[in-house]
Each structure stands twice: as structure tokens, then as C-alpha cells.
Amino acid sequence: MKTLQGYTLKPSLLAGKTALITGASRGIGKAIALEFARQGVRRLLLVARNRDRLNTVATEIQEIAPEVEAIAIPVDLTDTSEVSIAMAKAWRDFGPIQFLVNNAGVAHQTSFLSSQPHQAEKELHVNLLGMYTVTRLIARRMAAKQEGTIVNVSSLMGKIAAPSFATYSATKFAIVGFTQALRSELSPKNVRVVSLLPSLTDTDMVRNTEFFKWVAPTTPERVAKALVTGLNRGENEIFVDWQSKISAIASGTVPWLMEKVVSLAAPRSESQPNAKPGYSLGSA
Numbered sequence: 001m002k003t004l005q006g007y008t009l010k011p012s013l014l015a016g017k018t019a020l021i022t023g024a025s026r027g028i029g030k031a032i033a034l035e036f037a038r039q040g041v042r043r044l045l046l047v048a049r050n051r052d053r054l055n056t057v058a059t060e061i062q063e064i065a066p067e068v069e070a071i072a073i074p075v076d077l078t079d080t081s082e083v084s085i086a087m088a089k090a091w092r093d094f095g096p097i098q099f100l101v102n103n104a105g106v107a108h109q110t111s112f113l114s115s116q117p118h119q120a121e122k123e124l125h126v127n128l129l130g131m132y133t134v135t136r137l138i139a140r141r142m143a144a145k146q147e148g149t150i151v152n153v154s155s156l157m158g159k160i161a162a163p164s165f166a167t168y169s170a171t172k173f174a175i176v177g178f179t180q181a182l183r184s185e186l187s188p189k190n191v192r193v194v195s196l197l198p199s200l201t202d203t204d205m206v207r208n209t210e211f212f213k214w215v216a217p218t219t220p221e222r223v224a225k226a227l228v229t230g231l232n233r234g235e236n237e238i239f240v241d242w243q244s245k246i247s248a249i250a251s252g253t254v255p256w257l258m259e260k261v262v263s264l265a266a267p268r269s270e271s272q273p274n275a276k277p278g279y280s281l282g283s284a
Contacts, residue, residue: 013149013231015040018097020090022077022134023104025053028153028198031220032101033057035228037065044070045090045097047134048104049077077104077130078122087137096145100138101227102131103153107168120167127171131178139182143189150191151227152179156199156239176237183236194230198223198240 019041023029025048033044034057044061046054054072061070071094075086091097105127108119135150142148157165158172176195183193200217223240230238 012039012228014099014228016042017099018043018045018094019099019101020045020047020097020134020138021101021103022047022130023153024048025050025057028220028223029101029103030057031224032103032227033061033070034064035221035224036099037061037068037070039228040065041068041099043094044068045073045094046070047073047075047077047086049074077134078125080129080133083130083133084137087134091138091141096141096147097138098142098147099149099151100135100142101151101153102134103151104130105153105171107165109164109168111164112166115167123167123171127168128174128178131175135182139186139191142191143186146190148191149231150182150186150193151196151231152182152193153196153198154179156197158195158197194236194238196223196227196230196238198226 014036019036021029021033021036021044024033024044024046029048033046036044044058046057048054051072051074054074058070058072061068073086073090075083077083106122108115108123110119131152135152139148139150142150152175154175155168155172157169158176161169161173176197179193179195186193198218218240226240227238
């Protein structure tokens, strides 16, 4: 325990631990990696497709926390065999891993009638199957050691479905259900499973998104700080702000009202022809 001006400070839950973060090359994943470094993790395993971007993040981590070991692990989460091999190797070489953050995700904003099957397949493969494959490999090892925390990054769209994001919302709803099921299954193994539910987040990938009315983007840094605060408080579902939490509660109690509000706030265009995959609408 440390003391500061008469106050007793509890050590961070992350202090001295090893964490693996997917989608760590930018956006929310990068912000979480930097915040974890500030919280005193011993080792960060950074997972994403782009090796150069991962190396850049690792360098930034070294600059703010030289004592933290940051390791880039370039992996395509749509390749199940590649993911399985990489996760097994990561645990063998750098484990045990105490924190897993499943952050990687992609999104396509388009009206459903203008959507293409390859867009839905990409969202399903990255947002769900990629997360499943990573979690399966790591959770088994956490359970065997009777310790660990798994954070699944969903979205406020995992509680309130959004027009122009039909399949993305579907994957984020699925992540909430997946998280709840794992929480019950893994709790007896002393493995904690929580969901992080940010709203629209301002990253380099959001610039082509057609925003909803009355929705002000938050920042990746705020999302990362909310995650650490929620973990320290023992929360099972972590929201970034009180407005998001109230909106989620309202969606569960008066869904007809929230559907009306969301319909009024939604973009009016039939499609977004310039949209690109990967908006940080809860993941990056």
C-alpha cells in the first residue's frame, strides 16, 4: 500500500501483471494498452494485423513506462489456425496471462438493403469468431491456473440496436450474451469476465461515419480510463458515462421509446457509399 498526503492508495489490479490486448494498434485498443502501462502492468502483448503500427505503439509504451515490456504479435484474427498457434505461443513464451482484452472489431455503416454479404462475413469473423478463438485458447489456461480477467469489448450498440449498423449491432449483442454465459461458467474457476460498452468513439477510423443526431463522440482515452475504473470497482458491465448507462437501462425497460428515439436520431441516407470497415464504435 502506498500513501500520498495522508491518503492510503490501493495498488492497481494490473500492477505486475501480463495483459494481452487485441486490436491494439490504434484507437481504443491502443488507448487501453497505454493506460494499462500507466497502471503498472509488467508485460503487454499487443495483437493486431499491422506489425509496423504495433511496433509504434510498443515504442510509445516504452517512452511513458520504460519498465513495461511491450511485445508486438501480428495476427490476422480471421485466420483461426494462425490465431490458435499465436495464442498458444504467446502463453508459452510470455505467460501466464492475467488479463485478456478482446477489443478487435470492424464495422460497416450502410443501410441493410444496400449491405453486401462480404461485409457481414467480415464483422462475424473478426467481432465474434476471432474473439471466440482467442478466448478459447486463453480462458482454458486461465481456468487451469484459477486466475484471470477477460474483458470483451462490446458497444452501447450491444444494448441498443442502431439503424445502418444492423449486422454490427448483432455482433455486439452477441458479445454481451457470450460474456454473460462465460461469466457464469468461469466464475467457479476464479476467472472474471466483464463487458466494456463504449458509445461512438472518436478515432481515425470514425471520420467517414455518418453520425447520429445528439450523439457526441467520446475519446479512446476516456474509454480506457473507464475500463480501469470499472475493473477496480468490480463492475460486470462497464459503461463510459452515465448517459450510456441510462440509455441501456431505458432500452431494457421501455424499448419502444428507445427505438423511437434511435429512429429519429439515425442518419436519413439510404447508404454510405464511402464507408470503410473498422469504425471505433465500441472497438478498434
